[in-house]
Amino acid sequence: MIPFLVNRAAHAVLVLVAVSLLAFVLGDVVGDPVASILGMDATDADRAALRVRLHLDQPFVVRYGHFVVRILSGDLGTSYGAQRPVIDLLAERIPATVELALVALALSLGVGIPLGVWAAARRGDRLVGALMTLSVLGVSLPTFLTGIVLILVFSIGLGWLPSFGRGEVVRIGGWTTGFLTESGLRSLVMPAVSLAIGQIALVARLSRAEMLGVLRTDYIRFARARGLPDPVVNFSHALRNTLIPIITVSGIQLGYLVAFAVVVEQVFQWPGMGLLFLQALAQTDLPLISAFLLVAAFFFVAINLVVDLLYAVADPRLRIKTLAGAR
Amino acid sequence: MRHTIRVAATFAALLLAATSAQAQVTLRYGGTTPPLTMDPHSTNDFVTAGLIRNTYDSLVGHANDMSLEPGIATAWRSQAPDTWRFTIRQGVTFHDGTPMTAEDVAFSIMRQRESPLYRSLYGGIREARVVDATTVDVVSAAPDPILPRKMVRLFVMSKAWATKNGVEKVPDLGAQGTEAFSLRNANGTGAMRLASHEPGTRTVFEKNAGYWGRFEGNVERAIYTPVASAPTRVAAILSRELDLISDVPLQDIERIKGTNGYHVVQAPQQLIMLLEMDGTRDVALDAWDKAGQPLKTNPLKDVRVRRAFAHAVDANLIVDRVMRGQAKVVGTAAAPGLGGYQPDLDVRWPTDVARARALLAEAGYPDGFAIQLNCPLERYVNTDEICRATASLLARIGVEVRVKGSPWPEFARMLVNGPNSSFHLIGAAGNSGDSQDTFISIMATRGKEPGWGATNWAMWSNAEFDTVAKELTQTFDEARRTELYRRALTIGKDQVHAVYLHQPLLTWGMRTAVTMPPRADAAIILKDVVIRP
Numbered sequence: 104m105i106p107f108l109v110n111r112a113a114h115a116v117l118v119l120v121a122v123s124l125l126a127f128v129l130g131d132v133v134g135d136p137v138a139s140i141l142g143m144d145a146t147d148a149d150r151a152a153l154r155v156r157l158h159l160d161q162p163f164v165v166r167y168g169h170f171v172v173r174i175l176s177g178d179l180g181t182s183y184g185a186q187r188p189v190i191d192l193l194a195e196r197i198p199a200t201v202e203l204a205l206v207a208l209a210l211s212l213g214v215g216i217p218l219g220v221w222a223a224a225r226r227g228d229r230l231v232g233a234l235m236t237l238s239v240l241g242v243s244l245p246t247f248l249t250g251i252v253l254i255l256v257f258s259i260g261l262g263w264l265p266s267f268g269r270g271e272v273v274r275i276g277g278w279t280t281g282f283l284t285e286s287g288l289r290s291l292v293m294p295a296v297s298l299a300i301g302q303i304a305l306v307a308r309l310s311r312a313e314m315l316g317v318l319r320t321d322y323i324r325f326a327r328a329r330g331l332p333d334p335v336v337n338f339s340h341a342l343r344n345t346l347i348p349i350i351t352v353s354g355i356q357l358g359y360l361v362a363f364a365v366v367v368e369q370v371f372q373w374p375g376m377g378l379l380f381l382q383a384l385a386q387t388d389l390p391l392i393s394a395f396l397l398v399a400a401f402f403f404v405a406i407n408l409v410v411d412l413l414y415a416v417a418d419p420r421l422r423i424k425t426l427a428g429a430r
Numbered sequence: 431m432r433h434t435i436r437v438a439a440t441f442a443a444l445l446l447a448a449t450s451a452q453a454q455v456t457l458r459y460g461g462t463t464p465p466l467t468m469d470p471h472s473t474n475d476f477v478t479a480g481l482i483r484n485t486y487d488s489l490v491g492h493a494n495d496m497s498l499e500p501g502i503a504t505a506w507r508s509q510a511p512d513t514w515r516f517t518i519r520q521g522v523t524f525h526d527g528t529p530m531t532a533e534d535v536a537f538s539i540m541r542q543r544e545s546p547l548y549r550s551l552y553g554g555i556r557e558a559r560v561v562d563a564t565t566v567d568v569v570s571a572a573p574d575p576i577l578p579r580k581m582v583r584l585f586v587m588s589k590a591w592a593t594k595n596g597v598e599k600v601p602d603l604g605a606q607g608t609e610a611f612s613l614r615n616a617n618g619t620g621a622m623r624l625a626s627h628e629p630g631t632r633t634v635f636e637k638n639a640g641y642w643g644r645f646e647g648n649v650e651r652a653i654y655t656p657v658a659s660a661p662t663r664v665a666a667i668l669s670r671e672l673d674l675i676s677d678v679p680l681q682d683i684e685r686i687k688g689t690n691g692y693h694v695v696q697a698p699q700q701l702i703m704l705l706e707m708d709g710t711r712d713v714a715l716d717a718w719d720k721a722g723q724p725l726k727t728n729p730l731k732d733v734r735v736r737r738a739f740a741h742a743v744d745a746n747l748i749v750d751r752v753m754r755g756q757a758k759v760v761g762t763a764a765a766p767g768l769g770g771y772q773p774d775l776d777v778r779w780p781t782d783v784a785r786a787r788a789l790l791a792e793a794g795y796p797d798g799f800a801i802q803l804n805c806p807l808e809r810y811v812n813t814d815e816i817c818r819a820t821a822s823l824l825a826r827i828g829v830e831v832r833v834k835g836s837p838w839p840e841f842a843r844m845l846v847n848g849p850n851s852s853f854h855l856i857g858a859a860g861n862s863g864d865s866q867d868t869f870i871s872i873m874a875t876r877g878k879e880p881g882w883g884a885t886n887w888a889m890w891s892n893a894e895f896d897t898v899a900k901e902l903t904q905t906f907d908e909a910r911r912t913e914l915y916r917r918a919l920t921i922g923k924d925q926v927h928a929v930y931l932h933q934p935l936l937t938w939g940m941r942t943a944v945t946m947p948p949r950a951d952a953a954i955i956l957k958d959v960v961i962r963p
Contacts, residue, residue: 133839133840134838134839134840134842134843135839135842135843135846135847137846138842138843138846139839139842141546141547142547143842143845143846143885144550144861144871144884144885145546145547145550146546146549146550146881146884149546149549152546153546156602184466185466185467185613185629186467186472186601186609186610186613187609187613187629188609192629195629195630196630251661254661254662254665258665258668258671259665259668259669262669262670265669265671266662266665267460267655267657267662267663267665267666267671268655269631369658369659370659370661370662371659371662372655372657372658372659372662374630374631378630378658379630381658382463382464382630382658384839385808385838385839386839387839
C-alpha cells in the first residue's frame with residue numbers, strides 16, 4: 104500500500120509542478136500586470152518602479168524560482184487587483200464553490216445512478232428510450248444556456264427562486280455556509296441544477312451501460328433463479344460491480360465541478376472561486392491567476408488520489424493485489 | 431399586573447423596531463463589477479470611484495450635470511499664477527464624529543498626489559499649505575488653470591483616522607504582506623456611511639444623518655451587488671430582486687422599457703470612441719499593398735488618406751446599426767459634458783465615398799491598400815462589431831481592413847509597452863472632464879514636454895496644435911481659453927487627428943418607483959435617488 108501511495112504522491116507533485124509552470128507562462132501571455140494595475144496614463148517612471156517592485160524586470164527563470172520558493176513557504180502572494188493576500192481571497196471564496204460542487208455531485212449521483220439502473224432493468228421500454236435520448240440533450244446543452252433558461256422560468260416567470268448570489272450565509276469558524284438559511288438553500292437550487300444536469304445524464308448513461316454488462320453475467324442469473332426480488336438483485340448485487348467506473352468518473356467530475364463551476368458562477372453571480380478567477384483574468388492579476396490554477400490542480404490531484412483509494416474499498420481484488428505487490 | 435405591563439412594553443418595543451426596520455427606504459442596486467477597494471486614493475476605476483463618491487466628498491463638488499459646485503471647498507480663486515486658494519467649509523464632521531479641518535484637506539491632497547494612478551492629474555501639485563482654519567493654498571509647479579476642475583476627483587479623508595490605522599500613505603499597489611485598513615473601511619464626510627463591505631459580494635451604505643448637504647432623495651440604506659453577467663443583471667430587476675441596474679445591454683433596453691413597471695434612464699458617457707491612425711512612423715506597422723507585400727510607406731501619415739478615412743467611415747451608420755441608436759455621433763475631440771466643448775463645431779465630416787476615393791488616388795493609393803485594425807474586445811460597448819463595420823465601410827474605397835481583436839489586457843500591453851499599433855479603435859476620456867486633458871495627454875506630440883502625449887497611442891503630431899495646447903495650459907482668461915479650445919478642436923478635425931465615431935450612452939434600468947439623476951461619470955449618487963412607495 105505504501106509504495107502505491109508514494110507513487111501516486113510523486114505523480115501528484117509532478118502534475119503540480121507542470122501546472123505551476125503553465126500558470127506562470129499563461130501569466131506572461133495574457134497581458135501586462137503593470138499596464139493593468141496602473142492603467143493607461145501612468146508615467147514611464149512609475150511603470151518602471153512598479154515593474155521592479157513586482158520583480159517583473161527579472162528573467163523568467165529567476166521569477167519562477169522566487170515563485171516556487173514562496174509557494175513552498177505557504178505564501179501565495181498578494182493580489183494585484185484586490186491588494187489583499189491571495190490566501191484570504193481564496194479562503195473567502197472556496198466554501199461557496201465547494202458547497203455548490205458537492206450539491207451538484209450529490210444530485211448527479213443521486214438521480215443519475217437510480218436512473219441508469221432503472222433504464223438497464225427496463226430495457227426496451229419506450230419511456231426509457233425517450234429518457235436516454237433526452238439525456239444526450241442533457242450532456243450536450245451548454246451550462247450557461249440551461250442557467251439562463253432556468254432564470255427565465257423560475258426567477259422572471261414564476262418568481263420562485265433568486266436569480267443571483269448566494270443568499271444569507273452563516274459563518275462557522277472560517278467557513279461560510281448557505282445550507283442553514285432558507286435564502287441560502289433557495290439560492291443554491293438553480294446553480295446546482297444547471298451544473299448537475301450534464302453530469303446526471305452522464306452518470307445515468309454510464310451506469311446503464313455498466314449495468315447492462317453486469318446483468319448478463321451468470322451470478323445475476325443465479326441470483327434471479329434463487330428467487331431474489333428484482334430491486335435486491337439490481338441494487339445490491341449488480342450495482343456494486345458497476346461502481347468502479349462510476350467512482351472514477353464521479354471523482355473526475357467533482358474536480359471538474361470545482362474547477363469549471365466558472366461558467367455557472369458567472370451566470371448566477373455565485374461568489375465562488377470561478378468568479379474570482381474571471382475577475383483576475385480581466386485584471387491580469389498574476390498571483391491570483393496562478394494561485395487559482397494551482398488550487399484547481401490540487402483539487403484534481405487530491406480527488407484522483409482519493410478515487411484510487413476508493414477502488415480498493417469497492418473492489419477487494421484490488422486490495423489483495425496491491426497488498427501482494429507490496430510484499 | 432406589573433408582569434403584564436412589562437410584556438406589553440416589550441411587545442410594543444419589538445413592534446416599533448419591526449416597523450422602523452420596515453420603514454427604512456432601501457435601494458438594492460447592481461452593476462457590472464465589484465468595487466476594487468474603499469480607499470478613494472488607491473484606484474481610478476470609475477465603478478469604484480462612483481461608489482466611493484457616496485462616502486467620501488470631493489474637495490470641489492461635482493454636480494449631476496458635471497458642472498462644478500461647492501463641495502468641501504465653498505469657494506476657490508486663483509491667488510497667484512501657480513497658486514489656488516480654497517475656502518474650506520466649516521461644521522463638517524467625519525462619519526466617526528470628529529470634525530473635518532483644513533489639515534485633513536491638505537493631508538488628503540498630498541496623500542492622493544502620491545498615488546501613481548493620479549500622477550497625470552495631481553503630479554503637478556507641489557504643496558498644499560494650510561493658511562488658516564478655513565483656508566488651504568494649493569501650489570503647483572506650473573500655472574494650472576483647470577486645477578479646480580481636477581479637484582472634483584480629490585477625496586477628503588480624515589488625517590487622524592488614517593494615521594491611527596497606519597494608512598497615512600496610499601497602500602502600495604501590488605505590495606506584499608498584510609492588507610491595508612483603508613481597503614475595506616472608510617471614514618469620509620459623505621452623505622452615506624459605509625455600513626459593511628464584503629469584497630466582490632455586497633457593499634452596504636447607510637444614510638449619514640449628520641451630512642452637511644441636502645438630501646434630494648429619500649434613500650436610507652443601499653445595497654450594491656455586482657452582477658457580472660448582463661442577462662442575469664436584467665433578470666434580477668425584472669424579478670424584482672434589484673431595484674436598479676447599470677449597464678443595461680443594448681438589446682435589452684427596449685425590453686425593459688416595454689415591461690410594465692420599469693423605465694430606463696440614459697446619459698451620454700464621458701467617452702469618445704475613435705479610430706486612431708499612425709501619425710509619426712515612416713513605415714506603417716501591419717500594412718500591405720494589394721499584392722500582399724508589406725508597405726514601405728505609412729499612408730496614414732498623409733492627411734489626404736486620413737481625410738479619405740474620415741469621409742468613408744459613416745459614423746451615423748455605425749450608431750444606427752451597431753449601437754442601435756444608443757450613442758451620439760461626434761464631430762470633434764470634445765463631447766457634451768466635457769469642459770471646452772463647442773456645440774457649433776461639433777459637425778462630423780460628411781460621408782462621401784467618391785471624395786474619399788479621389789483623396790486616396792491623389793495620395794498615391796488609387797487601388798487602396800491593406801491594413802490591420804487592432805481592436806479591443808472588452809471595456810467598451812460592441813467594439814468587435816464597430817471594427818467589423820469599419821472594415822466594410824473602408825472596403826468601399828478599396829482599403830482592405832484586417833481586424834485583429836484582442837482581450838483588453840493584451841490590447842493595453844500592446845499600446846503601453848510600445849505603442850505598437852498603426853491603426854486601432856479606442857475610447858478617449860478626458861481625465862478631469864476637461865478637453866484640455868484630452869489635448870495634452872491624447873493629442874499633443876508624444877514626449878515633447880513632460881507628460882505630453884502620454885496616451886497618444888497613434889503618435890499623431892502637429893506643431894501648430896502643440897502651440898495652441900501649450901498656451902491653453904497657461905491661460906486663465908476665460909474668453910481667451912474659449913478661443914484656444916476652438917482653435918485646437920478645429921485643427922484636430924481639419925487634420926483628422928483621428929476618425930471620431932461616437933459618444934456612447936450610459937443606460938440604467940429601474941423600477942418605475944425609482945428615479946435617479948443620470949450622470950456622465952456613471953456614478954449613482956444615493957442621496958439624490960428617490961423611491962416612491
